[in-house]
Amino acid sequence: MRAVxxxxxxxTVGILHKVSGICAEFNVNVIEVxxxxxxxxxxxxxxxxxxxxxxDFSELVDRMxxxxxxxxxxxxxxxxxxxxxxHSI
Amino acid sequence: MLNVYxxxxxxxxxxxxxxDIRTITMGISLxxxxxxxxxxxxxxxxxxxxxxAGNLVAVGQQIEKEYGIPIVNKRISVTxxxxxxxxxxxxxxxxxxxxxxxxxxxxxxxxxGGYSALVHKGFSAGDxxxxxxxxxxxxxxxxxxxxxxxxxxxxxxxxxAVKIMGQIVKESAERTxxxxxxxxxxxxxxxxxxxxxxxxxxxxxGPGEPDCEIHVGVSGPGVVRAALTKYPDASINELADIIKKxxxxxxxxxxLVGARASELLGVPFGIVDLSLAPTPAIGDSVAHIIxxxxxxxxxxxxxxxxxxxxxDAVKKGGVMASSTVGGLSGAFIPVSEDAGxxxxxxxxxxxxxxxxxxxxxxxxxxxxxxxxxDIAPETxxxxxxxxxxxxxxxxxxxxxxxxxxxxxxxxxxxxxxGLLGSGPVMPIRDKSAAKFINRGGRIPAPMQSLxx
Numbered sequence: 025m026r027a028v029x030x031x032x033x034x035x036t037v038g039i040l041h042k043v044s045g046i047c048a049e050f051n052v053n054v055i056e057v058x059x060x061x062x063x064x065x066x067x068x069x070x071x072x073x074x075x076x077x078x079x080d081f082s083e084l085v086d087r088m089x090x091x092x093x094x095x096x097x098x099x100x101x102x103x104x105x106x107x108x109x110x111h112s113i
Numbered sequence: 114m115l116n117v118y119x120x121x122x123x124x125x126x127x128x129x130x131x132x133d134i135r136t137i138t139m140g141i142s143l144x145x146x147x148x149x150x151x152x153x154x155x156x157x158x159x160x161x162x163x164x165x166a167g168n169l170v171a172v173g174q175q176i177e178k179e180y181g182i183p184i185v186n187k188r189i190s191v192t193x194x195x196x197x198x199x200x201x202x203x204x205x206x207x208x209x210x211x212x213x214x215x216x217x218x219x220x221x222x223x224x225x226g227g228y229s230a231l232v233h234k235g236f237s238a239g240d241x242x243x244x245x246x247x248x249x250x251x252x253x254x255x256x257x258x259x260x261x262x263x264x265x266x267x268x269x270x271x272x273x274a275v276k277i278m279g280q281i282v283k284e285s286a287e288r289t290x291x292x293x294x295x296x297x298x299x300x301x302x303x304x305x306x307x308x309x310x311x312x313x314x315x316x317x318x319g320p321g322e323p324d325c326e327i328h329v330g331v332s333g334p335g336v337v338r339a340a341l342t343k344y345p346d347a348s349i350n351e352l353a354d355i356i357k358k359x360x361x362x363x364x365x366x367x368x369l370v371g372a373r374a375s376e377l378l379g380v381p382f383g384i385v386d387l388s389l390a391p392t393p394a395i396g397d398s399v400a401h402i403i404x405x406x407x408x409x410x411x412x413x414x415x416x417x418x419x420x421x422x423x424x425d426a427v428k429k430g431g432v433m434a435s436s437t438v439g440g441l442s443g444a445f446i447p448v449s450e451d452a453g454x455x456x457x458x459x460x461x462x463x464x465x466x467x468x469x470x471x472x473x474x475x476x477x478x479x480x481x482x483x484x485x486x487d488i489a490p491e492t493x494x495x496x497x498x499x500x501x502x503x504x505x506x507x508x509x510x511x512x513x514x515x516x517x518x519x520x521x522x523x524x525x526x527x528x529x530x531g532l533l534g535s536g537p538v539m540p541i542r543d544k545s546a547a548k549f550i551n552r553g554g555r556i557p558a559p560m561q562s563l564x565x
Contacts, residue, residue, distance in 0.1 A: 030124055058117055069120055082178040100124055102181035109369040110362045111119040 086091030151204025199239030226316030277492030360430030386440030387431030400453025412463025441477025449536030495546035
């Protein structure tokens with residue numbers, strides 16, 4: 025089972041560190057990271073493996089959302105199925 | 114690996130273009146709750162709904178978290194209550210409405226639909242009692258929806274029922290005049306009602322359906338409009354193609370959510386209703402899609418053609434995306450629930466007659482239309498008869514949800530709030546149809562060949 029974490033917003037120091045820190049805390053393995061900074065805008069998409077998660081997936085979602093609010097970023101944590109089903113036949 | 118563009122597109126659809134799952138609706142059969150003692154029947158109804166749907170809201174919230182997609186409403190549809198009322202002719206039918214309300218409160222759902230009767234060919238035991246109790250039932254409850262099917266392509270139109278429903282709609286508005294006439298906003302009069310509709314106010318769980326199942330109604334007018342905006346110079350068939358692709362994506366999401374809900378609740382998956390359901394929110398309007406196609410304002414000449422194309426393209430895209438399509442499936446045009454429709458009605462561009470023509474090519478019918486409070490019940494009946502005739506002849510579902518604005522005239526507005534929005538009082542013809550309506554009887558079923 026995999027999930028996608030997307031982070032969009034103004035670039036600041038330590039975003040990747042904080043997001044991956046939460047992943048480690050939940051025993052969620054980061055598989056792939058794509059990141060770009062255009063002018064001031066930071067956009068990161070992280071594919072993570074949630075099969076060995078040590079808590080509820082919804083708690084991970086809440087933590088990420090809270091981090092987003094704290095940093096003034098928009099962080100979405102969504103199960104990969106939604107992307108697979110919407111964009112492939 | 115997932116495509117970055119696709120991921121950002123999905124997030125943009127949800128965040129900026131109001132993409133959501135309008136509803137997951139659990140259909141529950143109450144046929145095993147029938148009892149000659151109405152109080153016992155009500156207890157059984159309450160117990161069965163709470164047993165089946167106790168978890169519905171929690172599961173809905175879990176899925177929202179999992180996929181990051183809002184599920185706006187969690188609803189329940191039940192067997193038409195007239196079937197239960199038939200067994201207890203001496204009881205006060207409103208007790209069923211109160212039992213449903215109690216169940217809605219316990220489960221925390223937004224609506225329960227199914228305070229309904231199917232009388233397209235005639236009245237059986239329980240039907241008349243239920244219909245007569247509708248104004249009171251909608252007055253004393255807040256989350257219960259009612260519907261009555263008065264016609265079908267196979268059996269014609271029951272004009273006796275049409276006549277009564279005109280009176281019921283008016284009475285229902287009068288009883289709730291102090292609450293912006295909210296009563297009739299929860300009451301739909303159908304021709305060719307479907308048994309697996311997840312959308313309110315017309316949802317009920319038909320007698321041909323299984324004991325319990327999960328339906329999903331998707332939304333997404335904002336997404337379709339945003340997709341069209343990117344192609345200002347495309348031809349109409351190119352637009353149709355864009356709409357199909359967008360509808361495919363929206364419906365796939367509905368299919369995913371429905372399958373997951375069915376798995377978590379241990380209940381079979383019913384249908385995905387392929388619909389564009391607007392809300393009063395900015396950017397969530399079907400009228401704006403039509404305007405994006407090139408009309409200055411929805412309701413002007415060309416609207417019916419645009420809507421026909423839109424409705425058809427939504428179905429073509431959606432059918433490919435889901436293994437089980439059903440319900441009403443199409444674009445909805447509820448006036449008070451659609452920011453663009455409200456503007457067009459206020460501007461006088463969108464008339465009742467144009468809306469009637471639009472209903473011939475799209476899902477459902479004259480929906481959430483506010484009419485003057487002094488409208489005669491026979492005039493309401495005549496509007497119902499007109500709309501039912503369109504459904505009957507075209508073998509499609511049509512419905513009427515009119516709200517007589519008691520004490521208000523043309524130019525004034527009713528405010529319902531929430532998903533129901535607000536509607537300007539629209540003008541109607543002032544000549545009477547009373548003699549026609551008072552004749553009673555039945556309009557015979559139409560020819561299904563020699564179609565011209």
